[in-house]
Amino acid sequence: MKRFIVAASVLQLAAADWQYKSRTDLAIPRLNITIPAADNVEQGFLFVAPFAGYPDTAFEQHGPRQAGPYIFRDNGDLIWSGYGIYSIWSTNFQAAKWKGRDVLFSFEGDHNAGYGHGHGHTTIMDQHYETVRELRAGNHKLTDKHEFHVVSDNTAVIQVYQPVPRDLTAYGASEEQQWIVNAIFQELDITTGELLFEWASLDHVAPDEAILPINPGQAGSGYNSSDAWDYFHINSVDKNSDGDYIVSARDACSVHKINGSDGSIIWRLDGNKSSFKLGENVTFCFQHHARFHPELKSEDDGDDIEIISLYDNSAHGTEDGRGTEVHTAPTSSGKIIKLNTTAWTAELVQGFYPPDDLRSKSQGSTQLLPNGNVIVNWGSEGALTEYDSEGNVLFHTYMDSGYLGLGVENYRGFRYNWTGLPNEEPSIVALENDDGTTVYVSWNGDTETRVWRFYAVTGRFGGKTLLGETKRTSFETSLTLPKQSGLTIVAEALDVKGNVLRTTAKVNSEREVLPAKGGKKHGGLLVQGQQKPAWMEL
Ligand SMILES: *[C@@H]1O[C@H](CO)[C@@H](O)[C@H](O)[C@H]1NC(C)=O
Ligand SMILES: *[C@@H]1O[C@H](CO)[C@@H](O)[C@H](O)[C@H]1NC(C)=O
Ligand SMILES: *[C@@H]1O[C@H](CO)[C@@H](O)[C@H](O)[C@H]1NC(C)=O
Ligand SMILES: *[C@@H]1O[C@H](CO)[C@@H](O)[C@H](O)[C@H]1NC(C)=O
Ligand SMILES: *[C@@H]1O[C@H](CO)[C@@H](O)[C@H](O)[C@H]1NC(C)=O
Ligand SMILES: *[C@@H]1O[C@H](CO)[C@@H](O)[C@H](O)[C@H]1NC(C)=O
Ligand SMILES: *[C@@H]1O[C@H](CO)[C@@H](O)[C@H](O)[C@H]1NC(C)=O
Numbered sequence: 001m002k003r004f005i006v007a008a009s010v011l012q013l014a015a016a017d018w019q020y021k022s023r024t025d026l027a028i029p030r031l032n033i034t035i036p037a038a039d040n041v042e043q044g045f046l047f048v049a050p051f052a053g054y055p056d057t058a059f060e061q062h063g064p065r066q067a068g069p070y071i072f073r074d075n076g077d078l079i080w081s082g083y084g085i086y087s088i089w090s091t092n093f094q095a096a097k098w099k100g101r102d103v104l105f106s107f108e109g110d111h112n113a114g115y116g117h118g119h120g121h122t123t124i125m126d127q128h129y130e131t132v133r134e135l136r137a138g139n140h141k142l143t144d145k146h147e148f149h150v151v152s153d154n155t156a157v158i159q160v161y162q163p164v165p166r167d168l169t170a171y172g173a174s175e176e177q178q179w180i181v182n183a184i185f186q187e188l189d190i191t192t193g194e195l196l197f198e199w200a201s202l203d204h205v206a207p208d209e210a211i212l213p214i215n216p217g218q219a220g221s222g223y224n225s226s227d228a229w230d231y232f233h234i235n236s237v238d239k240n241s242d243g244d245y246i247v248s249a250r251d252a253c254s255v256h257k258i259n260g261s262d263g264s265i266i267w268r269l270d271g272n273k274s275s276f277k278l279g280e281n282v283t284f285c286f287q288h289h290a291r292f293h294p295e296l297k298s299e300d301d302g303d304d305i306e307i308i309s310l311y312d313n314s315a316h317g318t319e320d321g322r323g324t325e326v327h328t329a330p331t332s333s334g335k336i337i338k339l340n341t342t343a344w345t346a347e348l349v350q351g352f353y354p355p356d357d358l359r360s361k362s363q364g365s366t367q368l369l370p371n372g373n374v375i376v377n378w379g380s381e382g383a384l385t386e387y388d389s390e391g392n393v394l395f396h397t398y399m400d401s402g403y404l405g406l407g408v409e410n411y412r413g414f415r416y417n418w419t420g421l422p423n424e425e426p427s428i429v430a431l432e433n434d435d436g437t438t439v440y441v442s443w444n445g446d447t448e449t450r451v452w453r454f455y456a457v458t459g460r461f462g463g464k465t466l467l468g469e470t471k472r473t474s475f476e477t478s479l480t481l482p483k484q485s486g487l488t489i490v491a492e493a494l495d496v497k498g499n500v501l502r503t504t505a506k507v508n509s510e511r512e513v514l515p516a517k518g519g520k521k522h523g524g525l526l527v528q529g530q531q532k533p534a535w536m537e538l
Contacts, residue, residue: 020476021440022427026083029064031076032405035355035396041386042369044415045079045447046072049093049106050382050399053407063404069093069106071418071445074395078475080420080445082106086123089145095416096150098190102127102419107145115220115230116362117161118145124190128423129445138186138195145411147185151239154191159237160184163228164202171207173214173229177222180207183234185247199245199263201232209252209273211285212316212326219251240292248310253285253328255310269308269339269346279347282337284312285328288379289365289412293336296349296368304342307349310335311364311376325361332359334366334376334387352376352387355396365412377413384413420445421501428491428504431512436483438512439467441491441504442476448501449493452477457488457506464490485509 020026029050051067054060068083069090082090089111095104109120119142124133137143141160150156162182169175183201188194210231212219219230233251240246243260254271258264267275270283290310297305312333317325334352339345352366352374363379372389382405386395399408426443441452449472455464467489470479481487487509493501 020442021431021438021478022429022442022476023444026078026081026444027065028070028078028081028083029066029400029408030402030404031072032398032401033074033076033396034398035385035393037074037386038394040373040388041074041394042371042373042415044369044417046074046384046397047093047095047414047416047418048072048377048384048399048410049082049091049412050408050410051089051091051111053380053382053409062407063400064408065404069104071420076397079418079447080129085129088120089118091118091145091411092148094412094414095418098124098150099154103132104129104418105148107143107148109143109145111145115226116233117230119143119161120145122148122156122158127419127421129420130423133190135188135190135193138188138193139198141184141186146235147237149236149238150190151187154189155187155196156190157185157187157237157239157245159234160186161230162200163225165225166202168207168214168222168229171210171214171231173222177214177229179220179222179225179228181220181228181230181232183230183232183247183249185234185237185245187239197260199258201234201249204258204263204265205232205249205252205256207231209249209254209271211253211272212251236289236291238291240294246290246292246308248287248290250286250288250313253287255287255290255308267339267341269337276339276344276346279345281348281351282335282346283328284310284314284335286313286316286326286361287311288313288363291366291368293368296336304340306339306341308337308339309366309368309374310337311366311379313360313362313364313379315359315361317361327359330359331357332364332378332381334374336368336374350374350389350391352385352391354378354381354383355385355393356383358383363409363411365414367414369415375413375415377410379411380409382408382410384410386415418447420447422446426491426493426502426504428489428507430487430489430507430509432483432485432509433512433514434483436480437485437487437509438478438480439489439491439509440476440478441493443493443502446493446501448495450496451494451498452479453492453494454479455490455492457490462506469494 049069052062054062066083071079093106104125111118122135187197214229222229236248245258252271255269257266288311293307296307314329336349358378358381360379360381365377367375382399422445430439453469454467491504
């Protein structure tokens with residue numbers, strides 16, 4: 001009886017996949033786009049790494065089936081699946097420039113969802129999707145999942161969760177509760193891995209800045225090194241051109257500015273020791289992803305003006321529903337905040353509020369785009385929104401659809417331009433059925449192909465006869481030929497100038513196996529109010 005139930009649910013999932021004939025191994029997330037992209041969204045692709053918020057059991061499986069880093073177009077069409085390429089558990093997937101080169105990077109490692117941290121390394125790939133660097137933390141420590149951020153031509157900041165024993169009785173702990181997380185960040189030379197700067201929270205921030213007390217069910221109860229009290233919880237680090245840093249300290253509900261020479265604290269924004277008087281709606285809590293924005297300063301703004309952005313969760317709670325949930329606002333939001341360090345005032349420049357009253361207990365990001373638009377990624381709610389600079393919604397999507405979409409989460413989400421030139425060969429298959437032979441091609445990660453040209457291979461010496469060509473409009477491209485069996489086919493990828501980028505392997509056509517009739521089919525992309533994906537210019 002049990003076995004039957006498992007088999008049935010596996011079958012259902014298999015039927016839900018089968019999106020690409022040329023890549024039957026891919027079962028990508030289907031974006032549930034509830035507000036299709038307006039004309040004035042910023043140019044570029046979406047960079048996300050969705051994962052299942054609930055653990056799979058023998059009886060219940062959760063989406064996405066293939067958690068990993070993905071590049072999508074705005075209509076949900078796939079550019080690149082990094083599933084199985086970036087392995088283990090992957091998050092904080094982005095494009096960046098390293099020494100003038102375009103690269104991709106992602107955290108890869110172990111994920112401890114209960115305590116909200118992870119241990120691993122940062123993997124950097126080039127435009128050919130080949131690994132060019134694996135960066136580990138310095139000083140015999142392990143990189144945490146939250147941050148990797150390139151802050152100069154060849155340096156990046158990362159962070160570390162370091163459990164250390166301390167006497168915590170002054171903060172309400174018993175004598176057995178001795179473990180606390182020293183929240184550390186490091187700046188590293190990306191090429192050599194050399195440690196250039198290290199800052200540790202316990203040298204500068206006392207445990208009384210914690211908003212959450214040391215208590216079972218809260219951020220660690222201190223009984224052992226695996227259960228250390230996460231009193232500060234850094235989840236982002238940025239550096240400005242003066243050489244100073246800001247850190248987002250989730251469990252202090254505060255952003256701290258840190259002197260890059262001596263590590264001292266220059267100011268605190270919010271939390272219970274704020275240096276600033278907060279204007280209307282500035283206050284935030286359990287926030288993520290604080291970034292400097294000197295480019296937003298106007299000409300009249302002097303050195304005493306600083307502008308930052310962040311993602312304000314305004315919510316805390318364990319994902320599995322254990323422990324108490326804390327809310328400090330009706331929804332989460334993206335925020336741009338202007339600081340005056342003469343008047344010591346903080347005012348809200350713009351707030352970005354969610355279309356569906358989303359409030360995420362964990363994760364999240366706010367990306368300011370070159371054209372003034374803003375992308376807010378709703379962390380544990382598995383959704384992403386693009387706004388114009390006034391806060392009007394231009395695009396909204398959930399990370400997966402239907403029963404697979406339940407509980408999908410995405411730590412951070414971005415829009416970047418990206419040119420992908422895969423080293424791997426394109427994939428090709430030719431399938432015969434009663435109506436004819438259809439050839440399917442795809443090339444994971446390719447952004448350059450505009451047209452696919454198909455040839456029949458004739459004779460023993462490999463002569464070629466042109467069969468036709470098809471404009472490339474999405475991940476997979478096909479050409480249907482009149483019924484004829486025994487074809488050997490090859491295809492060429494042509495770029496915008498008509499140059500051949502790559503030729504596929506030769507394939508023999510084979511009889512097509514069709515999806516079972518009456519099976520639960522989820523073919524195609526799901527765009528509300530739209531049957532077929534619109535063709536988007538690459
Ligand atoms: C900080 O805030 C927490 C929660 O509101 C409170 O328990 C703690 O006493 C505060 N600490 C200080 C130094 O004000
Ligand atoms: C650490 O402490 C927690 C909370 O008391 C407990 O559940 C866990 O089993 C302990 N782990 C180890 C390795 O002792
Ligand atoms: C940072 O620290 C250095 C060395 O102590 C000091 O000279 C400098 O004024 C400090 N910067 C700020 C912005 O406080
Ligand atoms: C503050 O938030 C409230 C509720 O969302 C809103 O009505 C009000 O306009 C906001 N004020 C400012 C200055 O943004
Ligand atoms: C910053 O505050 C000072 C002191 O109140 C004030 O003179 C100055 O105009 C403020 N700067 C801006 C850009 O508002
Ligand atoms: C898409 O998301 C909306 C909003 O959460 C939900 O109502 C709808 O059922 C979802 N559609 C699918 C196919 O998952
Ligand atoms: C992508 O490139 C275009 C053209 O240069 C530019 O206008 C746009 O701002 C870029 N998008 C992003 C996300 O950087």
